[in-house]
Amino acid sequence: MQKAVIIGPAHPLRGGLASFNERLARQFMADGFDTAIYTFSLQYPGFLFPGTTQYSSEPAPTDLNIKVCINSVNPLNWLQVGNELRKLKPDIIVVRYWLPFMGPCLGTILRQVKKNKHTKVVCIADNVLPHEKRPGDKPFTAYFVKPIDAFVTMSEKVMKDLRLFTQKPAQQVVHPLYDNFGAAVDKTAARKQLGLPAEAPIILFFGFIRRYKGLDILLDAMAVLKNRQAAITCGDTQKTISSADIRLVVAGEFYKDEEAYHEQIARLGIADVLELRTSFITDSEVKYYLSAADFVIQPYREATQSGVTPLAYHFEVPMLVTNVGGLADMVPDGKVGVVASPDAESVANHIEELYRTGAAFYMPGLREEKKKYSWKVLTDTIRNL
Structure with a gap:
């Protein structure tokens, strides 16, 4: 052997x-x-x-x-x-x-x-x-x-x-799917497990919090959404929500500058639209956070690739990524999510677009695209090299 x-x-x-x-x-x-x-x-x-x-x-x-x-x-x-x-x-x-x-x-x-x-x-x-x-x-x-x-x-x-x-x-090669965190959980059950509101529109920032990942950009975008109070007719349910209703869950550990983020949140007055779960997320908790979210937001200011993208593919959650590094290559715009510029106004606009379009629209694209993300492709590539 x-x-x-x-x-x-x-x-x-x-x-x-x-x-x-x-x-x-x-x-x-x-x-x-x-x-x-x-x-x-x-x-x-x-x-x-x-x-x-x-x-x-x-x-x-x-x-x-x-x-x-x-x-x-x-x-x-x-x-x-x-x-x-x-x-x-x-x-x-x-x-x-x-x-x-x-x-x-x-x-x-x-x-x-x-x-x-x-x-x-x-x-x-x-x-x-x-x-x-x-x-x-x-x-x-x-x-x-x-x-x-x-x-x-x-x-x-x-x-x-x-x-x-x-x-x-x-x-x-493309980053394979993180398929080792279990199957998706019913959204209502996942939110109950995490103590999140069952009916609220919820977006997710997931992973270690480091400057290049652009959480500060997303916080500014949340202030734009809150202050804009735009009416959004959701593509999935045809319900009308306000952009100020959207809640952001931040799930991941601060690597540095934690105080700067808290100061930004206080200055923007957005604490009421945030849920900060800023301790390390264990493997057994991952499925609940991904399953509870309507959309995963990756507002990076620079990137090579991201392990969050294959996570979102596995749990079939549409994404917003910024057009930096290799992120947009992994997330075809309008097929599995949206691609924004790394600034607050663009991120806010594209979050609204996700809700207007609705998660169901992106499901066929997500299921087709995720077929590329095979671990067998990676091991075969290694052996061939």
């Missing part, structure tokens, strides 16, 4: 990368590979992780072989793990790259592995150059890419950034 190893976050670490890697491991297992995940015993020093905790409160998955062993700041550990994998001789190593800080650690591990002259290494590059720039980004990335045989990216922007460092084989 062929062996595959995934290097990257997994339980007991939490977050989108961990969920992705665990789902990818299951697909490799379904493809007939003896599969393991090598994850971090220490992922980030505190100054790089502004959230409350790096660790999941969910039980460990019982169907996966997860080895917690990589220390991102200990060079002796890098050599030890690299030598262990060199002797293991997996046929494929899939390594995640999302932050240049990881370049020295992962680059050193993979240099040791490649000494066995057997293992092929494919990198899934989430980012090559990060959203928030730091000293060392370019040399760390240049060091990391040298032992890699091939790359997978999930946006054109990351592919362009990658080509600044290497011309090795690379292929762009």
